[in-house]
Amino acid sequence: MMRRHLRIALLCLLVVCNAGLFGATRPVILGTHGVTASGHYLATLAGIRVMEQGGNAVDAGVAMVFAQNVLEPESCGFGGEVPILVYSAKDSKVHAISGQGVAPRAATIDWFKHNGFEKIPGDGFLPAVVPAVMDALALALEHYGTMTLAQVMQPAIDLAEKGFPIGRSLQRGIGSVEDRFKSEWPSSARVFLSGGKAPEFGDLLVQKDIARTFQRIVAGETEAKAKGRALAIRAGRDVFYKGDVARKIVRFQRETRVKDATGHTFSGLLSEADLAGYQGRIEEPITVNYRGIDVYKVGPWAQSPVFLQQLNLLEGFDLKAMHHNSADYIHTVVEASKLAFADREAYYGDPEFVSVPLRGLLSKEYAAERRRLIAPHKASL
Known part of the structure; x- marks a missing residue:
C-alpha cells in the first residue's frame, strides 16, 4: 500500500509541476459513451x-x-x-x-x-x-x-x-444592430430587445x-x-x-x-x-487524399471544395519544417488560399446550372501546376 500511495503522490507532483511549466489548459475530455461538440x-x-x-x-x-x-x-x-x-x-x-x-x-x-x-x-x-x-x-x-x-x-x-442566459457573442451581435432593430425591424426588436434596449450579458432570453x-x-x-x-x-x-x-x-x-x-x-x-417545391437530397461527397488521410466535403454548391484545393496545394510544402505560424508558414498558407479562392470565383456554382470541372480542379496534376505560382518570398496580389 505504501508503494501505491507513493506512486500516486509522485504522479500528482508531476501533474502540478507540468501545470506550472506549461500553464493552465483546458482538460482533455474523456468518455466511454460518446462525445458531442458545438459552438455553444x-x-x-x-x-x-x-x-x-x-x-x-x-x-x-x-x-x-x-x-x-x-x-x-x-x-x-x-x-x-x-x-x-x-x-x-x-x-x-x-x-x-x-x-x-x-x-x-x-x-x-x-x-x-x-x-x-x-x-x-x-x-x-x-x-x-x-x-x-x-x-x-x-x-x-x-x-x-x-x-x-x-x-x-x-x-x-x-x-x-x-x-437561457445571453452570452458575450449574442450580446455583441444584438448590440451591433440595436439601432436597426428599433428603426427597421420591429418584430425582431420585440424578441431581442429588453425594454427597448439591447440586453446585458447574462440576461435571460x-x-x-x-x-x-x-x-x-x-x-x-x-x-x-x-x-x-x-x-x-x-x-x-x-x-x-x-x-x-x-x-x-x-x-x-x-x-x-x-x-x-x-x-x-x-x-x-x-x-x-x-x-x-423545395427538396434537398443525399449526395456523394467530394474527397481528396492529403498525406494518407481521406478528407471529405460537400459539393460546389457551397464553397467546400476550396478547402480541398488548399490541401492539394499545401501537400507539396514541408509545413512542419516551417514551424506553425512562422512567417514562411503563414505566407505559404495564405498564397495557397488565394489560388483556391480564385478558382472558386472562376469556376464554382450550382451544379444544377453550372458545369463545374471538379475532377480537374481537385487533381494532383492541377495542384502541382498551380503550386508553381507560389513564390517563397513574394506575395501575389
Missing part, C-alpha cells in the same frame, strides 16, 4: 442529453443544430442553410446532404435589372433563398438517425420557451415564437405517427414547407418592406410554391 455549451449538452436517451451521433447532431438556432441566432439562422456530412457505420461510407436553399422563382435576372440592380444586395429580403435547414435535418434524421423530431427538438423547445414554430412541427409529426417513423418525420417537415409555417413566412415577407444595402426598401420574393 448548452447545444453541446443538448446533444449529450439525446445520446443519454439512447440516440446515436446523428440524433445528437440534429438536436444540436436545432438548439444552436435558438442559442446563437446571430450566427445560426433557421432560415438559412446547413451542409451535412454523415459517416454511416452500416455501409462504411460518407454521405453528403445538400442543405442549400434555392432562389425564389421570381428572383430572375430580368427582375433585378428591371428594378435597377447591378448585383443582388447582401442584406434585406431580396437575397433570401428557400430555408433549407429544416429539410436537411429531417433528411439526416430519417435516413441516419433513430429518434423522432419530437425527441431531438425538445431541448431546443425547452431553451426557447424557458430561456426567451423566444416564444420559435418555440411555437418547433411545437407545430412536432405536432405535425405526432399526428402522422401511425404512418411510421419516416413518414411521420416527413409530415413534421411538411408543416414548415407546405403548412401553416410556410404560409406565415410568405405572408410576412410579402407584407413587410425592409431596407437593404442600397438604402431602398423591398418586400420579399418567396412564394408558397417555392417552399412547397
Whole structure:
C-alpha cells in the first residue's frame, strides 16, 4: 500500500509541476459513451442529453443544430442553410446532404435589372433563398438517425420557451444592430430587445415564437405517427414547407418592406410554391487524399471544395519544417488560399446550372501546376 500511495503522490507532483511549466489548459475530455461538440455549451449538452436517451451521433447532431438556432441566432439562422456530412457505420461510407436553399422563382435576372440592380444586395429580403435547414435535418434524421423530431427538438423547445442566459457573442451581435432593430425591424426588436434596449450579458432570453414554430412541427409529426417513423418525420417537415409555417413566412415577407444595402426598401420574393417545391437530397461527397488521410466535403454548391484545393496545394510544402505560424508558414498558407479562392470565383456554382470541372480542379496534376505560382518570398496580389 505504501508503494501505491507513493506512486500516486509522485504522479500528482508531476501533474502540478507540468501545470506550472506549461500553464493552465483546458482538460482533455474523456468518455466511454460518446462525445458531442458545438459552438455553444448548452447545444453541446443538448446533444449529450439525446445520446443519454439512447440516440446515436446523428440524433445528437440534429438536436444540436436545432438548439444552436435558438442559442446563437446571430450566427445560426433557421432560415438559412446547413451542409451535412454523415459517416454511416452500416455501409462504411460518407454521405453528403445538400442543405442549400434555392432562389425564389421570381428572383430572375430580368427582375433585378428591371428594378435597377447591378448585383443582388447582401442584406434585406431580396437575397433570401428557400430555408433549407429544416429539410436537411429531417433528411439526416430519417435516413441516419433513430429518434423522432419530437425527441431531438425538445431541448431546443425547452431553451426557447424557458430561456437561457445571453452570452458575450449574442450580446455583441444584438448590440451591433440595436439601432436597426428599433428603426427597421420591429418584430425582431420585440424578441431581442429588453425594454427597448439591447440586453446585458447574462440576461435571460426567451423566444416564444420559435418555440411555437418547433411545437407545430412536432405536432405535425405526432399526428402522422401511425404512418411510421419516416413518414411521420416527413409530415413534421411538411408543416414548415407546405403548412401553416410556410404560409406565415410568405405572408410576412410579402407584407413587410425592409431596407437593404442600397438604402431602398423591398418586400420579399418567396412564394408558397417555392417552399412547397423545395427538396434537398443525399449526395456523394467530394474527397481528396492529403498525406494518407481521406478528407471529405460537400459539393460546389457551397464553397467546400476550396478547402480541398488548399490541401492539394499545401501537400507539396514541408509545413512542419516551417514551424506553425512562422512567417514562411503563414505566407505559404495564405498564397495557397488565394489560388483556391480564385478558382472558386472562376469556376464554382450550382451544379444544377453550372458545369463545374471538379475532377480537374481537385487533381494532383492541377495542384502541382498551380503550386508553381507560389513564390517563397513574394506575395501575389
